[in-house]
Amino acid sequence: MTLDADLLEQMKTWRRLIHRHPELAFDEYRTAGLVAEKLVEFGLDVERNIAGTGVVGTLRNGAGPSIGLRADMDALPISEENTFDYRSAHPGCMHACGHDGHTAMLLGAAAHLARHRDFCGTLHFIFQPAEEMAGGAGEMIRAGLFDRFPCDAVYALHNWPGLKLGHFAINPGPMMASLDTFEIIVSGTGAHAAQPHKGVDSLLCAATIVTSLQSIVSRSIDPHEALVVTVTQLHGGDAWNVIPASTVIRGTVRAMREVDRQLAKRRIREIAGNTAAAFGATADVRHIDGYPPTVNTSRETDLAIAAARRVVGDGAVEFDCVPSMASEDFSLMLQRRPGAYMWLGVDGDAHVAPLHNPHYDFNDQALGYGAGFFVEMARGTRY
Template identity: 50%
Template sequence: MPPVNRIADYAEDMKAWRRWMHQHPELQFECHETAAFVVARLKEFGITEIHEGIAQSGVVAIIEGQGDGPTIGLRADMDALPMQEATGLDYASTVEGKMHACGHDGHTTMLLGAARYLAETRNFKGRVALIFQPAEEGGGGAGVMVEEGIMERFDISEVYALHNNPGVPFGEFVTTPGPIMAAVDTFHIHIDGVGGHGAYPHETKDPVVATLGICNAIQTIVSRNHKSLDDLVVSVTQIHTGSADNVIPDTAYINGTVRTFDPTVQDMVERRLTEIVAGQAASYGVAARLTYERGYPATVNDARKTAFAADVARQIAGDTAVNDEGGREMGAEDFSYMLEKRSGAYLFLGQGTDAGLHNPNYNFNDEVAPIGASFFAKLVETAQPL
């Protein structure tokens, strides 16, 4: 079946909501204006149980169904990215240096559309917890909401989320049982040498040469220290040092990211980085210190809940437009914290546009919003039928 007819009727309203949020992007935990907009819409829908200020600007709203039953959680992220929009759209960001370049404005819109329908019809048992989350793009807002007790406080038994994907054809769903997105760690390496004149390198302890040695050695972690069938990415993403062509600097800095699915692989990478930094520093006669920060854990779908969510998606998109063995991605997602606490599933929804996520020309496809909202609504009605 296509999107729910009643939700399709909301299409123009949903477009207006999404474009307002697109014009007013907010970062990390400072999603106060977005949260206020969300709360205003929820009140318009007749939803009376609304809890604000969770994880600073997060919102959880409860819709009561007809009769006793469990509480199903539906999550949307609200925050934008610190980047300048280049779309030139008439509803482009009005805030310098901030942009909804990952479609969180669209995710929030889809959950609002589902909320309006569920509040109107209440064609389900139990309750729905609508989770509007800040700080997905750094800050781990999902983890903070979990730490503040939303699963226990609202008796949430399972939880689901959608993310748009410009790389997937319009209206198609992709998911996979088990790990779907990677854990993300960050490493920082600070190197202290002795600088001097570029013409007299023998009088220095050159941190530039040590930096090159460390970066080259880091590449052996993937090629020589892990099983080739295990997914692993170790990327050096920043090197900062030096100020002039005839000056050997005192210091250098290396930064990078690690993506894994298996905690034992994660442990191995941290151990090898520690050994490489210490060994290379000793060989070049410099001092070096490693800071290794563990970030979002891997996003792991429950196999049974994933199969259920895929069946619901087929009700909306048709059998041929749902891939429930889509494999895993090396990107990361803080919905992982919610899936650590409760079983559930994370799915991608294709929007069939050109510019990718985190691109200054990205724009959420408003035509996909009723599809996502219909998925959320049907998920509840199917999971908790009258």
């Protein structure tokens, strides 16, 4: 399918305006205001301030399924290092993950569908705040998203550097990993560095725990499955000659299966507690549940593949792709409704910088493909 030329140019303008004015989780007031203003202009019914800054626009056209199409709106706390004229005007904040592009594409789909009305059913255009680690999807759900806007299925996509422009990729089943965090406070007894026998070395104990945590993946998980346990922080001590009384370990766990996610949680507690006991120390473990795995349902994956093929043809749609160990809070929506999550290629003649990189910029050439996917999901979904 081909979008109107004027709409493609409008999407580019919206995208660059949003890029110029990025906003962090739950502070997307300007972005949400732009979204709501445009949806009203297109003739949609609009609900604002869902979970703070969330916006839902609804478009109805006869009898048919009720479909949710979602885009995320938040930026990242990164200082942009690009030099083009629409670079971030807000130091320490930039759209380094392409949510500006996602928002523009969903707005473009809403504009096209409102203009042409070539679908049957009800469409809910879900503009979500706070995807980046803040769980905006969960907050919208708790605010009654699916009670107020019933959906038979939900769909989303994410731009994907490394995937060729005009290509889509999807995996039936797990698409992205879960994300949980943990903190272990190891408590011992402080002592002089020259008299270690008079204390309980929390730092040595913590170092042993860090090493032992690596056995979870290598010895507790089926080698055919994917799990990552990563320690990212180790804090202990302030002086050269003092053994610290306490040391803090922090890190993340990512899994493709819920059973492995729960196993890792249990093994972290066991390893930390038993290792600390062996040293004569104690370990207080705090596990913070984040996002579950992003798991596509089979029927909706087939519908998403069919929609993408109507946009770019059979050869440009990859399925059974390798899932990513990154995470996505759209997973929370997929726990409550059937649906599918698709990757959209953005690499043109030159590679796009990686996501979450200060040089990243969404490729405007991908806008038509993404908006086209949302349009075809609306046109082609039948229940």
